[in-house]
Amino acid sequence: VSIQFGTDGWRAVIxxxxxxxxxxxxxxAIADAVTSPDWLDEEHQNHDPNLMVVGYDTRFLSDRFAREVARVLAGNGIKVYLAHADAPTPAISYSVKHLKAAGAVMITASHNAPRYNGVKIKAAYGGSAQPSQCR
Structure with missing residues (x-):
C-alpha cells in the first residue's frame, strides 16, 4: 500500500x-524528520526541538489515532503534549506557538467525507510543514 501525501498531509479512507x-x-517518519537537525529553521531556534503537540478532531477513532501518534513519538524520546479533547486545527497550531514546540500532528481529514481521516503536520511556526521538512 502506498501512502500518498497531498497538499496538506495524508488523507485516506478509515x-x-x-x-x-x-x-x-x-x-x-514524522519522528525521524522532527529529530533531524534541519527541522527547526533559524527563526524558531528558541522552540523545544524535543516537544510535539498532537491534536485530533471529532471523526471516528480520531482520539485513538492521536494516542497512537503520541505513543510512537514518545517511543522516539520526543515529549508529547496530547490534547485532552477534540480541537480545531487552528487551536493546535496556536499550541505549537504558545508552547514553543517543534511542531504538531493533527489527526483530521478536514473537508473530506466522513469515511476519511488524515494527518496534518505543523511546523514550529504553527502552519503546515514545508515540503522540504516532509521528505
Whole structure:
C-alpha cells in the first residue's frame, strides 16, 4: 500500500488505507524528520526541538489515532503534549506557538467525507510543514 501525501498531509479512507499500521509508519517518519537537525529553521531556534503537540478532531477513532501518534513519538524520546479533547486545527497550531514546540500532528481529514481521516503536520511556526521538512 502506498501512502500518498497531498497538499496538506495524508488523507485516506478509515480502515482501508488509514489504518493503525500505516499511521505508525507515518508517525515514525514524522519522528525521524522532527529529530533531524534541519527541522527547526533559524527563526524558531528558541522552540523545544524535543516537544510535539498532537491534536485530533471529532471523526471516528480520531482520539485513538492521536494516542497512537503520541505513543510512537514518545517511543522516539520526543515529549508529547496530547490534547485532552477534540480541537480545531487552528487551536493546535496556536499550541505549537504558545508552547514553543517543534511542531504538531493533527489527526483530521478536514473537508473530506466522513469515511476519511488524515494527518496534518505543523511546523514550529504553527502552519503546515514545508515540503522540504516532509521528505
Amino acid at each position: 480502515g482501508d488505507t488509514f489504518t493503525f499500521g500505516n499511521l505508525r509508519l507515518v508517525s515514525q
